[in-house]
Amino acid sequence: MTTRYKSKAVSGATLLRLALLIALVVIFALWNPAFISGRNLYALMQSFALLGMVALGLSLTMIAGEFDLSVGSMVAVGGLLTLVAGGDSLVGGMGVALAFAVLVGGVNAIVISRFNVSSLVVTVGSMMALSGFAFWLAGGKVISTDDFDLGFALDDPIFAVFSARSLITLATFALVGIFMHYTLMGRDIRVVGSKRQVAAASGAKVGRSLLIVFVLSAVTAALAGSMLSMSLASAAATTGGNLMLQAVSAAIVGGVALSGGSGTPAHVLLGSLILTVMNNGMSLIGMGATGILFANGLVLMGIVLLDGQLGAWISERLTMLRAGHSA
Template sequence: MASPRKSQPMSTATLLRIALLIALVVAFALWNPAFISGRNIYALTQSFALLGLVALGLSLTMIAGEFDLSVGSMVAVGGLLTLVAGGSNLVHGMGVALAFAVVIGAANAFVVNRFNVSSLVVTVGSMMALSGFAFWLAGGKVISTDNFDLGFALDNPILTVLSWRGAITLAAFLLAGLFMRHTLMGRDIRVIGSKRLVAAASGAKVGLSLYIVFIVSALCAALAGSLLSMSLASAAATTGNNLMLQAVSAAIVGGVALSGGAGSPLHVLIGSLILTVMNNGLSLMGMGATGILFANGLVLMGIVLLDGQLGAWMSERFAASRARHSA
């Protein structure tokens, strides 16, 4: 009889990221007890619902060795299409926004795959085009709706600290994690990110993998913008201006390599939570946007060092310590 499959132990880098997240929560709670109040945790999960969903989609393109710079503009377009095309029926508007995202994601993948063009170049063009489209949809103003019912339902607290928007984001992470871990296509996405030529020679479906990651990236961004517009009952062309950089930071903090082939949705979840907790806690301390950006940069540089030679040295020390204790 086959022996049961043993679970893989967490890497030192993952454990340190979890420790950093716990340390941030403890430090902010000691500094200001209001940090762990139900109201603030609810606000924190609302912020995570937006950043986490965008970072999840973007991270899949990064794992595949590509990049989607258009996610911020897609958030704005997704929110505007939901209100403009939906009118009184916001669910219909969301359907239009998601269908539009599928078209844009497929177009990005087609150009990258068919003409072998860098995804950075392709998605810069998509970003500019989507930004222009967003300003055309908005007509130079903030679009609003009188339909507040769906927004109230999405923001209705679950167990006091989580909204349905947050629950949707967590469900997306769960589905993406299962897909990447337990499907052949998930394996192909990871392999083409590290060794594309070898993957293609071994029969990996490179083209289909690229279509999947770019479509999912666009869908996640459009869904995030759509849900946000329903929650706020308004949308603007400038909504996603800073989201792309935050999403990239969350993915890198979570351990996704810019070179591709490394990372997982679970790690991106941890990275998104680290940035969300830090931004929320620093805001409660009265720090402005400039200071928060500076702190994000410091954490990002620290994580890059952790994933480099410093992290390798720490892993060796940790392994040696475990070996001594075992002996």
């Protein structure tokens, strides 16, 4: 497959996802006009702020050909550490949570790269350890704080739709996108994910690439949990229980391959928005949690099929039809 054909295929896949997002917005707006109200769009972006931040970090490990199963547990630990260690300063508590995330991400990366252990095995262990740590921090109860000022600042509406929390998430996407697109390290991460042995032979910093993606995965998860705990003025050990699966779904729907080497933060942004819009819209029209999960599964399966052999077959047939008409 030529580079030109690949770029066309990627553009086509991106346009397909963008069309799906627009179609979802139009369908839900027609079904229930309250969907496009300022209040609901604000709630939608608040949900995106959590899912998008976690999916962004997780997707980087996927692009590098690895996987971080511990992001959901890190969300819970990040929120709890912010409140427990914060004391009189929630900002200080956030600093503790982020420093802890750097430590956990670094340990994960070192064990994976130095000892050649599967990231699935390592991060399953991290997930269980972090989950136990979260329950120990919580002590079997919900941790709360009387400091509401920072939460109000994070959640105050901006232009009726956004908040500081959602804008921080969007800014993080932009910064990571610039890093991945314009830096040598970003190129190394993609090469490590697609051709690990070739990357090592060509001088790419495999160990450093894995260190960066696992640290960023842990930090973004902890940041998401920290901001959520400030917004809710509370934190629990069970927070983020389903976030890992949702984040994986968002990354895959956006076009990040499980095999590694493909996908960008912009794709993850699009996938996160698709899932957030779909979940919000279905909830607004009265669909229950079971129906929403079923619809998520169908969309995920459809995207995977279109990205695979079915999509290639459709593209080939369309190319043949265009060639026939032009002849």
